[in-house]
Amino acid sequence: MATGRTHRTATRSRGIPEATVARLPLYLRALTALSERSVPTVSSEELATAAGVNSAKLRKDFSYLGSYGTRGVGYDVEYLVYQISRELGLTQDWPVVIVGIGNLGAALAGYGGFASRGFRVAGLIDADRAMTGKQVAGLTVRHTDELEPLIKESGVSIGVIATPAGAAQAVCNRLVEAGVTSILNFAPTVLNVPDGVDVRKVDLSIELQILAFHEQRKAGEEAELRDAEAAAAAAAAQSGAVERGTAGTAGTAAGTAAGNAAAAKKRTGQGPDGDVPAVMPA
Amino acid sequence: MATGRTHRTATRSRGIPEATVARLPLYLRALTALSERSVPTVSSEELATAAGVNSAKLRKDFSYLGSYGTRGVGYDVEYLVYQISRELGLTQDWPVVIVGIGNLGAALAGYGGFASRGFRVAGLIDADRAMTGKQVAGLTVRHTDELEPLIKESGVSIGVIATPAGAAQAVCNRLVEAGVTSILNFAPTVLNVPDGVDVRKVDLSIELQILAFHEQRKAGEEAELRDAEAAAAAAAAQSGAVERGTAGTAGTAAGTAAGNAAAAKKRTGQGPDGDVPAVMPA
DNA sequence: ACATGTGAAACCTTTCACAGCT
DNA sequence: AGCTGTGAAAGGTTTCACATGT
Numbered sequence: 001m002a003t004g005r006t007h008r009t010a011t012r013s014r015g016i017p018e019a020t021v022a023r024l025p026l027y028l029r030a031l032t033a034l035s036e037r038s039v040p041t042v043s044s045e046e047l048a049t050a051a052g053v054n055s056a057k058l059r060k061d062f063s064y065l066g067s068y069g070t071r072g073v074g075y076d077v078e079y080l081v082y083q084i085s086r087e088l089g090l091t092q093d094w095p096v097v098i099v100g101i102g103n104l105g106a107a108l109a110g111y112g113g114f115a116s117r118g119f120r121v122a123g124l125i126d127a128d129r130a131m132t133g134k135q136v137a138g139l140t141v142r143h144t145d146e147l148e149p150l151i152k153e154s155g156v157s158i159g160v161i162a163t164p165a166g167a168a169q170a171v172c173n174r175l176v177e178a179g180v181t182s183i184l185n186f187a188p189t190v191l192n193v194p195d196g197v198d199v200r201k202v203d204l205s206i207e208l209q210i211l212a213f214h215e216q217r218k219a220g221e222e223a224e225l226r227d228a229e230a231a232a233a234a235a236a237a238q239s240g241a242v243e244r245g246t247a248g249t250a251g252t253a254a255g256t257a258a259g260n261a262a263a264a265k266k267r268t269g270q271g272p273d274g275d276v277p278a279v280m281p282a
Numbered sequence: 283m284a285t286g287r288t289h290r291t292a293t294r295s296r297g298i299p300e301a302t303v304a305r306l307p308l309y310l311r312a313l314t315a316l317s318e319r320s321v322p323t324v325s326s327e328e329l330a331t332a333a334g335v336n337s338a339k340l341r342k343d344f345s346y347l348g349s350y351g352t353r354g355v356g357y358d359v360e361y362l363v364y365q366i367s368r369e370l371g372l373t374q375d376w377p378v379v380i381v382g383i384g385n386l387g388a389a390l391a392g393y394g395g396f397a398s399r400g401f402r403v404a405g406l407i408d409a410d411r412a413m414t415g416k417q418v419a420g421l422t423v424r425h426t427d428e429l430e431p432l433i434k435e436s437g438v439s440i441g442v443i444a445t446p447a448g449a450a451q452a453v454c455n456r457l458v459e460a461g462v463t464s465i466l467n468f469a470p471t472v473l474n475v476p477d478g479v480d481v482r483k484v485d486l487s488i489e490l491q492i493l494a495f496h497e498q499r500k501a502g503e504e505a506e507l508r509d510a511e512a513a514a515a516a517a518a519a520q521s522g523a524v525e526r527g528t529a530g531t532a533g534t535a536a537g538t539a540a541g542n543a544a545a546a547k548k549r550t551g552q553g554p555d556g557d558v559p560a561v562m563p564a
Numbered sequence: 565a566c567a568t569g570t571g572a573a574a575c576c577t578t579t580c581a582c583a584g585c586t
Numbered sequence: 587a588g589c590t591g592t593g594a595a596a597g598g599t600t601t602c603a604c605a606t607g608t
Contacts, residue, residue, distance in 0.1 A: 019599060025491040029470065043567065052472035055567095056601055063569055071568045072608045088491050089498030096490070103389035110385055113470055113487035118494070158493055181500060182493040184486075188311065188395060190334035198496045200489050204466075205395035207482050208378070209307040209370050211440055211464040212400070214480045216371030218463060301577060325589065337589095338579055345591055353590045354586040 016087070020061040024084050026051045027058070031081045043074040085118075095122035095154045097180075099171050100163030101131055101141050104186060108162060109137035122154035127167065144171075151178040158182045165189040172199075298369070302343045306366050308333045309340070313363045325356040367400075377404035377436045379462075381453050382445030383413055383423050386468055390444060392419040404436035409449065426453075433460040440464045447471040454481075 030050035034042055044062075048055040062068060062075070068083055069075045085091050096114070098105050101124050109124055124141045126132060132143040142150065150156065159175040161168050161183060168187035175183060176197055185191055185201040193199055312332035316324055326344075330337040344350060344357070350365055351357045367373050378396070380387050383406050391406055406423045408414060414425040424432065432438065441457040443450050443465060450469035457465060458479055467473055467483040475481055 017599070021495050022488075022492055024495070025485075025488040026472075028491075030472075045567085050472070054601080056603095057599090059568065060570080060600080067569070069568050070608070071606070072566045074567065087495070089494040090491065092498075094490075094494055094497070103385065103392055107385035107389050108486065111486055114490070117487055117491060119487075119490055157497055158490065182497045184489055184493060190308075190312075190332070196500070198493060200493055202484060202486070202489060203307075204390065204393060204484070205311075205399055205401075206304075206307040207466055207484060208376075208396075208401055208440065209310075209372065209399060210304055211466060211480060211482055212371040212376055213303050213306070213369070215376070215439055215464045216374075218478070299577075326591095327589085336579080338581095339577090341590065342578080342592080349591070351590050352586070353584075354588050356589070 016064045020064050021088075023051070023053060023057075023061055024088055026053070027061070028081065028084045028088070028090075031077055031084070034077050035081055039077055041070075041074045041076055044069070047075065090118040092118060094119050094158055095156045096120065096158045096160060097123045097125060097147070097150060097154075097156045097175075098160045098162060099125045099144075099147070099175070100161060100167070100187075101126040101136055102162065102164075105160075105162035106136050108160060108186075109139060119158075122156050123150045125150070127163070144174075147174055148178045151175070151180060156180060158184070160184045160186070161191075162186045298346045302346055303370075305333070305335060305339075305343055306370055308335070309343070310363065310366045310370070310372075313359055313366070316359050317363055321359055323352075323356045323358055326351070329357065372400040374400060376401050376440055377438045378402065378440045378442060379405045379407060379429070379432060379436075379438045379457075380442045380444060381407045381426075381429070381457070382443060382449070382469075383408040383418055384444065384446075387442075387444035388418050390442060390468075391421065401440075404438050405432045407432070409445070426456075429456055430460045433457070433462060438462060440466070442466045442468070443473075444468045 027047065030047055031042075033050070034047075042050075044055040044059045048058040051058065059069075062080075065083060065087055068080055082091075096119050098108055098121060101109065105124070105126070109121055114121060121137070121139060123146075124136055124139050125144055125147050126141050127144045129143060131141050134141045151159075157180055159172075159180040159182070161171055161175075163171055165187045168185065168189050169191060172183060172185070172191045172193065176193055181196060182198045183191065183193070183200070185199055186203075188203050188205060191199050191201075309329065312329055313324075315332070316329075324332075326337040326341045330340040333340065341351075344362075347365060347369055350362055364373075378401050380390055380403060383391065387406070387408070391403060396403060403419075403421060405428075406418055406421050407426055407429050408423050409426045411425060413423050416423045433441075439462055441454075441462040441464070443453055443457075445453055447469045450467065450471050451473060454465060454467070454473045454475065458475055463478060464480045465473065465475070465482070467481055468485075470485050470487060473481050473483075
């Protein structure tokens with residue numbers, strides 16, 4: 001998660017839980033789609049499905065924003081779009097600078113989801129002089145030397161780092177020095193920033209490793225399933241209790257009660273909650 | 283589904299918390315760096331700093347894996363690298379297919395962090411016939427028609443979706459149908475998958491929106507800071523208690539205890555304390 | 565009749581603090 | 587003396603279930 005967490009302690013009234021904040025963009029996207037289809041109102045159940053969460057969670061989330069729904073009816077789509085946008089700060093313009101225009105930086109520069117959400121790419125920066133002057137996604141790439149003036153002229157407060165890992169901290173320092181207070185880091189490295197600066201990181205390799213962990217476990221579970229079924233069958237035959245110690249010398253197998261066989265399949269997709277996304281350039 | 287009962291089964295020996303799993307790749311990266319510098323052992327404190335977490339959390343995380351440290355000494359770097367790799371399933375080869383070879387897909391295909399972690403790009407797929415046959419990152423792009431044979435021949439169980447949002451669900455369905463059970467989704471859309479399939483998503487726009495939220499709040503805090511200072515001054519002058527109700531009709535201001543004024547300036551690093559530039563809207 | 569809004573319970577994660585081993 | 591490993595406390599998040607309002 002973010003390196004420099006700003007700690008809120010006192011006043012509770014405006015304290016929207018972090019987990020809720022992380023889901024607001026999800027709701028906003030779903031609502032925008034409804035809005036485009038001119039759907040006037042939506043229930044928590046419908047919206048939750050569209051956003052990929054459950055309805056209790058959605059209602060709880062919205063309750064932190066205020067009472068924007070109507071009992072017996074649902075939520076007014078347009079009104080909610082506005083309220084969430086405002087809460088997220090998307091009703092204002094956010095100039096963003098992207099540093100490191102390799103494959104990934106170029107992809108980010110051309111990403112359509114930015115402009116539609118109030119983000120504006122104010123400039124592209126690369127350290128390679130061979131890149132400077134080139135046009136990428138309709139913008140001219142500028143040299144790192146121009147980083148500070150660009151930030152100050154355009155009032156940039158959000159920076160995106162898409163450089164190789166080795167350059168990231170130096171770039172980060174310059175961004176912060178120049179006044180940037182929020183950083184989205186695609187380089188696979190930990191950034192040190194002073195308090196008051198927010199860092200979010202996106203790391204592809206980490207995401208894949210998490211998937212690999214679950215994938216491995218699934219493979220292991222198939223074996224367990226067979227074990228559990230066998231054990232259950234044996235238990236049924238004998239009317240005896242099924243008991244097992246911890247699996248011997250590690251490996252992939254783990255002791256699992258037979259009753260878990262059903263629960264084992266529960267692992268549904270869509271596990272956004274914890275955040276921690278990821279990526280990085282060559 | 284049916285099982286409405288809250289049947290929490292006892293045996294949980296191998297249940298590593300999700301939050302811990304999400305951090306293992308972080309530790310692994312830090313450890314790999316130490317390993318390359320031939321550092322033999324490391325303390326929880328040092329490793330935690332390198333990974334950007336605190337040491338208590340790290341120790342707790344490791345405690346779920348087993349007792350791999352030595353009291354009074356620390357952890358053996360090589361041994362830990364191996365144990366974590368094994369736990370994450372990185373000691374085996376994971377063939378991956380990338381679907382959608384646009385800017386982003388190309389960036390992913392060229393990502394160096396793959397091979398070093400046991401991931402191997404088994405194939406690149408794109409729906410655009412103009413793309414097929416082209417070389418990207420040393421691999422030949424193949425047409426969507428070849429998706430299923432590719433998955434089956436190469437034993438792919440992890441798929442990466444980097445297509446436009448509109449195509450993502452269809453691609454996802456085909457991946458799942460062909461046997462893929464883990465998906466990393468870069469398309470800004472919710473994917474519906476059957477139970478047993480894992481989806482993780484990486485959404486650039488969402489990350490930026492979360493940053494914007496905090497950025498906005500920071501801007502609001504400056505105002506609060508001034509308020510708090512004024513309030514503190516007033517309190518000092520009067521020796522009276524500072525008390526405030528919730529700010530009247532919402533808006534951006536919220537009541538904040540005066541005691542926060544100091545904390546808000548805390549900045550650790552060597553950053554210049556100066557500005558914290560307000561975002562000026564165009 | 566129906567869907568929101570919310571206390572309370574259940575669950576999960578982080579932090580504390582110190583016993584226990586080297 | 588130093589550092590791990592871990593119960594217990596604290597804090598945060600999700601789910602439940604129903605009172606409340608339309």
